[in-house]
Amino acid sequence: MPRGETSASVEAAIDLTVQMAGVEFRNPVITASGTYGFGSEYAPYCPVEALGGITLKGTTPEPRLGNCVPRLAETPAGMLNAIGLENPGLEEFVKTVLPQIKELPTQVIANISGFSVADYALMARTLRRDSGLAALEVNISCPNVKHGGMHFGTDSQSAETVIRAVKQETDLPVIAKLSPNVTDIREMARAVARGGADAISLINTLLGMSIDVEKKKPVLANTFGGLSGPAVRPVAVRMVWEVAEAVDLPIIGMGGISSWQDAVEFLLAGASAVSIGTGNFLNPSLPLDVSTGIETYCRRHGFSSVRELTGLAHRV
Amino acid sequence: MLSMATVLANETMGAPEEGLRRLVLRGIGAARPGQFLHIQVSAHLEPLLRRPLSIARIDKERAEVTLFYRVQGRGTQVLAGVRPGEALSVLGPLGQGFSLPAQLSQRLQLSHQSHSPNLGHQGHTRQQGEVRQDSVQAGGELWLVAGGIGVFPLFALAQEAVGQGITVRLFWGGTHKRFLESAGFSYWEALGIPLHLTTLDGSFGRQGMVTDELNTQLSLRASSSLPPVLEVATCGPRGMMQAVVERCLPLDIPVEVSLEERMGCGVGACLGCSVTVRSDNKSLRNKKVCQDGPVFRGEEVVWNA
Numbered sequence: 001m002p003r004g005e006t007s008a009s010v011e012a013a014i015d016l017t018v019q020m021a022g023v024e025f026r027n028p029v030i031t032a033s034g035t036y037g038f039g040s041e042y043a044p045y046c047p048v049e050a051l052g053g054i055t056l057k058g059t060t061p062e063p064r065l066g067n068c069v070p071r072l073a074e075t076p077a078g079m080l081n082a083i084g085l086e087n088p089g090l091e092e093f094v095k096t097v098l099p100q101i102k103e104l105p106t107q108v109i110a111n112i113s114g115f116s117v118a119d120y121a122l123m124a125r126t127l128r129r130d131s132g133l134a135a136l137e138v139n140i141s142c143p144n145v146k147h148g149g150m151h152f153g154t155d156s157q158s159a160e161t162v163i164r165a166v167k168q169e170t171d172l173p174v175i176a177k178l179s180p181n182v183t184d185i186r187e188m189a190r191a192v193a194r195g196g197a198d199a200i201s202l203i204n205t206l207l208g209m210s211i212d213v214e215k216k217k218p219v220l221a222n223t224f225g226g227l228s229g230p231a232v233r234p235v236a237v238r239m240v241w242e243v244a245e246a247v248d249l250p251i252i253g254m255g256g257i258s259s260w261q262d263a264v265e266f267l268l269a270g271a272s273a274v275s276i277g278t279g280n281f282l283n284p285s286l287p288l289d290v291s292t293g294i295e296t297y298c299r300r301h302g303f304s305s306v307r308e309l310t311g312l313a314h315r316v
Numbered sequence: 317m318l319s320m321a322t323v324l325a326n327e328t329m330g331a332p333e334e335g336l337r338r339l340v341l342r343g344i345g346a347a348r349p350g351q352f353l354h355i356q357v358s359a360h361l362e363p364l365l366r367r368p369l370s371i372a373r374i375d376k377e378r379a380e381v382t383l384f385y386r387v388q389g390r391g392t393q394v395l396a397g398v399r400p401g402e403a404l405s406v407l408g409p410l411g412q413g414f415s416l417p418a419q420l421s422q423r424l425q426l427s428h429q430s431h432s433p434n435l436g437h438q439g440h441t442r443q444q445g446e447v448r449q450d451s452v453q454a455g456g457e458l459w460l461v462a463g464g465i466g467v468f469p470l471f472a473l474a475q476e477a478v479g480q481g482i483t484v485r486l487f488w489g490g491t492h493k494r495f496l497e498s499a500g501f502s503y504w505e506a507l508g509i510p511l512h513l514t515t516l517d518g519s520f521g522r523q524g525m526v527t528d529e530l531n532t533q534l535s536l537r538a539s540s541s542l543p544p545v546l547e548v549a550t551c552g553p554r555g556m557m558q559a560v561v562e563r564c565l566p567l568d569i570p571v572e573v574s575l576e577e578r579m580g581c582g583v584g585a586c587l588g589c590s591v592t593v594r595s596d597n598k599s600l601r602n603k604k605v606c607q608d609g610p611v612f613r614g615e616e617v618v619w620n621a
C-alpha cells in the first residue's frame with residue numbers, strides 16, 4: 001500500500017532539514033550563485049531565515065569589472081547572461097562581504113572562480129571554516145569569461161585537478177559546480193568525485209547566443225551568454241538524474257526552477273537540495289513559496305522527511 | 317515592496333500610431349520621483365522577465381501612481397492587453413530617485429529663513445553662514461531636459477518641485493508634433509510651467525534638437541540678470557544626456573541623469589544593469605542602474621565605457 005495519503009495527520013510536522021557534506025540546511029531550498037547578490041538584496045522580499053542557504057556571487061582572486069552591457073537578453077522561457085564575473089575580488093570579499101555574511105541567519109556558501117589551478121588554490125586557502133562560511137562551491141563552469149573556468153568544466157582531468165587542489169587547501173566542505181556544456185556529465189561527476197568533492201551542484205548555464213535581426217548583430221556585448229530559466233529545466237533534470245546514478249555524492253539540483261513542483265522534480269531525480277536562480281527575478285519570494293510547497297507536498301504524499309524524496313523516481 | 321497592484325486604467329494616450337499608453341495602478345508603496353516599478357506583465361511568465369517602467373505621476377492621497385509607456389516589443393505588448401480591474405505583480409518602487417526637490421526646497425527655505433528674525437533666537441549661528449551663502453542662489457530654477465519618452469519620469473519630478481514652490485522649466489525634444497501631443501503635452505501644459513519644445517521636423521516648437529534650445533537659453537542666462545539655473549535633471553537618449561552634462565558642468569550647474577539598462581532582478585542582485593562610473597578618486601568602478609540609480613550625478617557617469 002502506498003504510504004497513507006489519507007492516514008497522515010494534517011498537523012504532522014514535516015522534517016525539511018537536509019544534511020550535505022556535514023552541513024545541516026534547515027530546508028532544501030538554496031539560492032543560486034550570481035542571482036542573489038551577497039544575500040541582503042532580497043531580504044525585504046524573502047526572509048533570510050526562511051532559506052536553507054544562500055550561494056554568493058562568484059569571486060575571483062582579483063577584482064573584475066565584468067563585461068560591457070548589454071549583459072542580459074531575454075529568450076523564450078529563459079534568459080542569457082554575460083555578466084563576466086563582475087566581483088570585488090578576494091581581498092575586498094574578505095574585508096567587506098565576509099563580516100556581513102556572519103550575521104546572516106542561514107548557511108552561506110561562497111562560490112569561487114579562477115583562471116588557473118593556482119587561483120582556485122589561493123581562494124581555498126583564504127576561505128576556511130573560520131570565515132563563517134558553510135561550504136565552498138567551486139565554479140569550474142562559467143561560460144562568460146574568455147579563457148575562463150570553462151575549460152576546467154569541460155575537461156575531466158582538469159576538473160579533477162582543480163577540485164583536488166581546492167580540497168587540499170580548505171577545511172570547508174567542497175561542492176563542485178558542473179557545466180552542462182559537456183558530452184557526458186557522468187564523466188565530469190566521476191572526475192570531481194575522484195578529486196574529493198563532498199557534493200556536486202548542477203547545472204550552471206548552457207552556452208547560447210541571440211541575434212537582433214533588425215540590428216543584424218548579437219544582442220549581448222559579449223556575443224555569447226549563459227542560458228538559464230525554465231527553458232533549461234528538462235536538460236538540468238536529466239543531468240541530475242544521470243549524476244545521481246554515476247556517483248554517490250549529495251547533489252544540489254538547479255536550472256529553471258520557478259515553482260515548488262519544479263523543485264520536487266529535481267529531488268525525485270536525485271537531488272538532496274535545490275537552488276533557485278533566475279526564478280528569483282520573476283518572483284522574489286519564490287524560495288519561500290518553494291519550501292512551503294515542498295512541505296505541503298510531503299504532507300500530502302505521506303512523507304515525514306523531505307529526504308525521502310531524493311532519488312525516489314529512480315526506484316518506483 | 318512586492319505587491320499585487322490593481323489596474324485602474326490602461327489606455328492609449330493620444331494618437332494610436334504613437335503606441336503610447338497610460339497605466340494607473342493602486343496599491344503601490346510610497347514613491348519618489350525618479351523611482352521605477354519592475355512589473356510582471358504576465359502571470360504565465362511569458363515573457364519571462366519583469367519590465368522596468370518609471371513612475372510618472374504620484375497621487376499620494378489616492379495612493380495611485382501613473383506610468384506612461386511605449387509599446388516596444390513583446391513585454392509592453394502583453395502589458396497593453398491588461399484590463400482595468402485586473403491585478404499585476406509589481407516590485408517597487410525601486411531605485412534612487414532624483415534628489416533635486418528636497419535639496420532645492422531646503423535651499424529656498426533656508427534663504428527664506430535667513431531673512432527671518434527667529435533664526436538668531438534658535439541659536440543656529442554656524443548654520444547662518446551657510447544660509448547666507450545659499451540665499452545668494454535664491455530665485456534660481458530647476459531645468460528639466462527630456463528627449464522623447466525620457467520625459468516620463470521627469471513629470472513626477474516637476475509635479476513635486478512645483479508643489480514645493482520651485483520654479484521649473486522644461487526642455488523637451490521629440491520627432492514631430494503628434495508625438496509630443498500624444499506623450500503628455502497636455503499634462504505639462506496643465507502644470508503651468510514654461511515649456512521649450514523642439515521637433516526634428518519643425519512641426520511643433522523650434523526645429524532641431526532639444527540641446528540646441530538648451531544651449532540658447534543657457535547663453536541667454538549667462539548674459540542677463542535672469543535667475544540662475546540651480547540644477548538640471550535629464551532623461552532621454554544617452555548621447556543627449558551626455559551633451560547636457562558636458563554643457564552644464566563647466567558652468568557649475570549640477571546635473572542629474574536618469575539611465576536605462578536591461579534588467580534582471582531590479583534589486584541589485586544579478587549585476588545585469590551595470591554602469592561604469594568614475595569615483596571621486598578618478599578610478600573606474602561599476603554601479604547598478606536598478607539599485608544605485610536609475611538617477612546618477614552627471615559627472616560620475618562614464619559615457620563611453
Ligand SMILES: Cc1cc2nc3c(=O)[nH]c(=O)nc-3n(C[C@H](O)[C@H](O)[C@H](O)COP(=O)(O)OP(=O)(O)OC[C@H]3O[C@@H](n4cnc5c(N)ncnc54)[C@H](O)[C@@H]3O)c2cc1C
Pocket residue numbers: 073074352363365366367368369370371383384385386387388389390391392393465468469575576577578579610
Ligand atoms: C529604469 C527604467 C525606467 C524605464 N521607464 C520607462 C517608462 O517610463 N516608459 C517606457 O515606455 N519605457 C521605460 N523604460 C524602457 C522599458 O523598460 C522598455 O521599453 C521595455 O522593457 C521594453 O520591453 P518589451 O518587451 O516591450 O521590448 P523588447 O525589446 O522585446 O524587450 C526585450 C528585453 O529587453 C529589455 N529592454 C528593451 N528595451 C529596454 C530599455 N529601453 N531599457 C531597459 N530594458 C529594455 C526588456 O525589458 C526585455 O527584457 C524604462 C527602462 C528603465 C531601465
Ligand SMILES: Cc1cc2nc3c(=O)[nH]c(=O)nc-3n(C[C@H](O)[C@H](O)[C@H](O)COP(=O)(O)O)c2cc1C
Pocket residue numbers: 032033034035057058059081083085111139142177203204205227228229230232254255256257275276277278279580586587588
Ligand atoms: C545573472 C546570473 C549570474 C550568474 N552568476 C554565476 C556565478 O557567478 N557563478 C556561478 O557558479 N553561477 C552563476 N550563475 C548560474 C546560476 O547559479 C545557475 O547555475 C543557473 O542560472 C541555472 O539556474 P536557474 O535557471 O535557476 O537560474 C549565474 C546565473 C545568472 C542568471
Ligand code: FES
Pocket residue numbers: 578579580581582583584585586587588589590604605606607
Ligand atoms: S537588474 Fe539585477 S542588479 Fe540591476
